[in-house]
Amino acid sequence: MNDPKWLRAPTLFAALAEAGKSVAIVTAKDKLRKQLANGLDCEGGKHVSFSTEFVEKCTLAENGIENALAYMGMEKPGMYSMELSLFVLEAGIKLLQERRPDLLYLSLTDWVQHKWSPQEADARRFYQKLDDCVGRLAALGATVALTADHGM
Numbered sequence: 001m002n003d004p005k006w007l008r009a010p011t012l013f014a015a016l017a018e019a020g021k022s023v024a025i026v027t028a029k030d031k032l033r034k035q036l037a038n039g040l041d042c043e044g045g046k047h048v049s050f051s052t053e054f055v056e057k058c059t060l061a062e063n064g065i066e067n068a069l070a071y072m073g074m075e076k077p078g079m080y081s082m083e084l085s086l087f088v089l090e091a092g093i094k095l096l097q098e099r100r101p102d103l104l105y106l107s108l109t110d111w112v113q114h115k116w117s118p119q120e121a122d123a124r125r126f127y128q129k130l131d132d133c134v135g136r137l138a139a140l141g142a143t144v145a146l147t148a149d150h151g152m
Contacts, residue, residue, distance in 0.1 A: 014039030089133035
């Protein structure tokens with residue numbers, strides 16, 4: 001599914017926002033962000049929803065943040081790189097530090113897992129950075145839940 005028009009029910013994120021909770025969603029790819037943020041009113045800036053894919057095009061009306069690339073102070077990573085997922089994690093850390101959303105949802109890609117076997121140096125380097133980011137989220141007081149979409 002690649003378009004929110006196919007959704008048959010409101011998202012959990014929209015329901016939480018309706019209940020007064022603040023929500024932040026950061027994804028690697030924009031097609032997923034659009035689905036997850038369906039029904040989420042980001043215009044007032046209480047909620048944030050952006051993708052690394054279009055991080056330089058963020059507007060307050062659609063994403064709850066203007067120019068998230070400048071906000072991050074990082075270069076935009078390539079779509080097929082480990083840095084794409086690491087950017088998502090760094091964005092989550094920054095949003096947690098500065099905005100303290102009630103729910104922070106971060107979605108990475110599985111590019112690394114398709115590119116290298118778990119024991120290869122680049123995969124291990126990615127997992128070390130992933131572990132560091134998860135530790136930093138936990139140190140900020142987040143309850144962290146990790147899941148994968150398939151057995152990688």
